[in-house]
Amino acid sequence: MKDLSPGTLVAILHEMFGFFLWILLGVAALMLVFGVVFLFQRRRFRQNRLQVVLIAATAIGIGAVLIAPMLTNASFANIHGLLDWASLGAIALIGFASVLWMAYIGLSRPDRRPLRTEP
Amino acid sequence: MDKPRLRRREFLASAGAGLIAATLPLSGAANAVRTKARIVIAGGGAAGLAVASRLAAQLDGAEIVLIEPSEEHFYQPGFTLIGAGVKPASYSVLKTKDYIAPDVRWIKERVAEFDPEGNKIVTESGTALPYDFLVVTTGLALDYAAIVGMDLSLIGREGIASVYAGPTYAEASWRALAAFAGTGGTGLFGRPATEMKCAGAPLKQAFLADDYLRRNGTRAKSKIVYNAHNQTLFSVPLVDAKVRELFQRQEFETNFGHVLSAIDPARHIATYATPSGPIEMKWDFINVIPPMRAPAAVRKSPLRWQSGPFAADGWLEVDRATLRHSRYANIFGVGDINGVPKGKTAASVKWQAPVAVDHLIGTITGKGSAERYNGYTSCPLITKIGQAMLVEFDYDNNLTPSFPFIAPLEEHWIPWVIKEKVLKPNYTAMLRGLA
Numbered sequence: 360m361k362d363l364s365p366g367t368l369v370a371i372l373h374e375m376f377g378f379f380l381w382i383l384l385g386v387a388a389l390m391l392v393f394g395v396v397f398l399f400q401r402r403r404f405r406q407n408r409l410q411v412v413l414i415a416a417t418a419i420g421i422g423a424v425l426i427a428p429m430l431t432n433a434s435f436a437n438i439h440g441l442l443d444w445a446s447l448g449a450i451a452l453i454g455f456a457s458v459l460w461m462a463y464i465g466l467s468r469p470d471r472r473p474l475r476t477e478p
Numbered sequence: 479m480d481k482p483r484l485r486r487r488e489f490l491a492s493a494g495a496g497l498i499a500a501t502l503p504l505s506g507a508a509n510a511v512r513t514k515a516r517i518v519i520a521g522g523g524a525a526g527l528a529v530a531s532r533l534a535a536q537l538d539g540a541e542i543v544l545i546e547p548s549e550e551h552f553y554q555p556g557f558t559l560i561g562a563g564v565k566p567a568s569y570s571v572l573k574t575k576d577y578i579a580p581d582v583r584w585i586k587e588r589v590a591e592f593d594p595e596g597n598k599i600v601t602e603s604g605t606a607l608p609y610d611f612l613v614v615t616t617g618l619a620l621d622y623a624a625i626v627g628m629d630l631s632l633i634g635r636e637g638i639a640s641v642y643a644g645p646t647y648a649e650a651s652w653r654a655l656a657a658f659a660g661t662g663g664t665g666l667f668g669r670p671a672t673e674m675k676c677a678g679a680p681l682k683q684a685f686l687a688d689d690y691l692r693r694n695g696t697r698a699k700s701k702i703v704y705n706a707h708n709q710t711l712f713s714v715p716l717v718d719a720k721v722r723e724l725f726q727r728q729e730f731e732t733n734f735g736h737v738l739s740a741i742d743p744a745r746h747i748a749t750y751a752t753p754s755g756p757i758e759m760k761w762d763f764i765n766v767i768p769p770m771r772a773p774a775a776v777r778k779s780p781l782r783w784q785s786g787p788f789a790a791d792g793w794l795e796v797d798r799a800t801l802r803h804s805r806y807a808n809i810f811g812v813g814d815i816n817g818v819p820k821g822k823t824a825a826s827v828k829w830q831a832p833v834a835v836d837h838l839i840g841t842i843t844g845k846g847s848a849e850r851y852n853g854y855t856s857c858p859l860i861t862k863i864g865q866a867m868l869v870e871f872d873y874d875n876n877l878t879p880s881f882p883f884i885a886p887l888e889e890h891w892i893p894w895v896i897k898e899k900v901l902k903p904n905y906t907a908m909l910r911g912l913a
């Protein structure tokens with residue numbers, strides 16, 4: 360596993376996912392571009408939507424943690440030490456952040472309310 | 479309808495691989511060295527395919543010939559997972575043709591004779607192939623016949639397991655292990671006294687059996703006996719100490735200086751050669767790992783070590799840093815065939831292939847090469863289903879962890895994930911010369 364350069368990493372991911380990797384990377388790139396563009400606009404969630412999004416993101420984050428060991432033929436009993444818990448934490452965070460990001464792109468609307476100015 | 483879809487998938491796969499190749503430094507066709515050199519690669523396993531891919535990417539105009547008899551390529555590190563019931567036999571079976579670079583000519587034969595004085599090899603059908611450079615990548619031969627009474631057809635029966643023989647044998651071994659875990663009893667483990675590939679595998683298999691016995695509630699009425707061939711459990715002292723600690727924790731019985739010499743399947747009796755004479759032990763389950771030697775074609779050739787520890791089993795005489803033959807400057811060795819300390823893993827192949835290729839190309843260009851192989855070997859040492867230690871080391875027994883955040887001698891889930899999910903794609907990327 361020594362010397363895991365970005366090129367090597369892409370080659371390994373390509374062996375894992377085949378052509379689907381390029382679709383995944385394309386979608387991720389689009390999400391990134393839209394996300395960054397939207398960040399420069401003023402956008403907002405409707406209050407009730409924001410709550411649903413946060414609940415969904417949390418559920419996906421927790422769900423990812425719960426199924427990750429099973430997807431590797433392991434169980435929670437095998438999680439041992441800081442490394443494993445930190446990795447599960449990262450999985451939860453990635454799940455949570457991805458849902459939030461997707462929701463931001465798909466569900467947020469331009470904020471057309473006038474900017475409040477000082478009298 | 480089926481065929482075009484397959485073709486399309488193949489096209490997409492190779493298009494993807496090409497796209498990656500184009501982004502990697504080694505493949506720049508513009509930087510390729512122009513040459514008319516004739517290069518023969520003897521053996522198309524992990525090492526042969528990796529070397530062929532790298533040479534094809536870095537040379538322009540060379541005649542690269544790969545000699546490999548088998549249409550099936552086995553991802554051998556998967557055998558342990560098959561033998562543990564985690565993966566089916568098909569997990570390890572790949573097609574050789576899928577990993578041969580387009581500019582490489584494949585001869586589906588076996589090398590019968592090496593003639594380094596005449597700069598040629600002769601195949602089994604009698605075809606002579608002259609070369610300017612030869613890369614020997616034949617791997618090693620499993621010598622089951624050296625164990626009296628042992629026969630491949632016994633694997634999976636009479637409590638006999640042996641994952642080394644191939645994927646279907648690994649699956650049969652799993653059946654034997656599952657039956658043993660159900661009933662409990664005495665399990666015998668050990669390793670041969672010869673050099674061997676993946677020296678961690680015998681330990682992993684003992685740990686896995688222990689795990690299954692515990693899961694089945696039969697551990698209390700069972701005995702795990704590990705018969706080490708010499709006075710250590712692992713050749714790297716730090717790892718040896720750790721394995722001893724784990725063996726104690728798991729209550730394994732350990733004997734040193736015991737080498738399996740014969741089995742009697744009808745009576746379930748194994749005979750071990752020990753310093754104080756032969757000893758018999760009864761088994762309910764036995765994990766047989768055969769002695770390993772260089773394949774006959776190399777063993778009987780002038781390419782073998784002439785003296786020293788690697789002479790008896792006919793290993794290839796190469797310089798351990800440059801992997802160039804010590805007596806024939808246009809011959810290199812990569813992989814299990816090399817008579818070097820340690821280094822009989824796919825992880826070693828990954829580090830040896832670029833070194834040997836760089837020296838070969840450096841000879842063509844006259845520029846030489848400063849690349850050195852330091853003996854890097856890696857072994858995800860499984861200690862139970864779902865946990866492993868990522869043990870990596872070099873010729874000098876230094877631990878050489880790839881990731882500073884993974885302690886090499888601690889059992890974690892993440893090294894297991896690496897073994898279970900990452901190593902195979904890493905391996906196939908290596909075959910394509912991309913890792």
Ligand SMILES: Cc1cc2nc3c(=O)[nH]c(=O)nc-3n(C[C@H](O)[C@H](O)[C@H](O)COP(=O)(O)OP(=O)(O)OC[C@H]3O[C@@H](n4cnc5c(N)ncnc54)[C@H](O)[C@@H]3O)c2cc1C
Nearest residue numbers: 521523524525554555589616617676813814822823824825
């Ligand atoms: C049970 C098991 C577990 C393992 N676990 C790991 C692990 O966890 N990590 C790891 O890194 N490695 C592991 N390995 C080791 C790894 O698989 C080998 O070290 C690696 O395959 C060596 O590559 P090679 O090309 O030298 O030999 P091989 O891959 O065996 O290929 C040799 C090729 O040469 C061909 N050949 C033989 N004789 C001739 C001839 N006369 N002419 C032409 N061709 C010939 C054969 O057909 C074969 O295709 C494991 C191996 C086993 C068996």
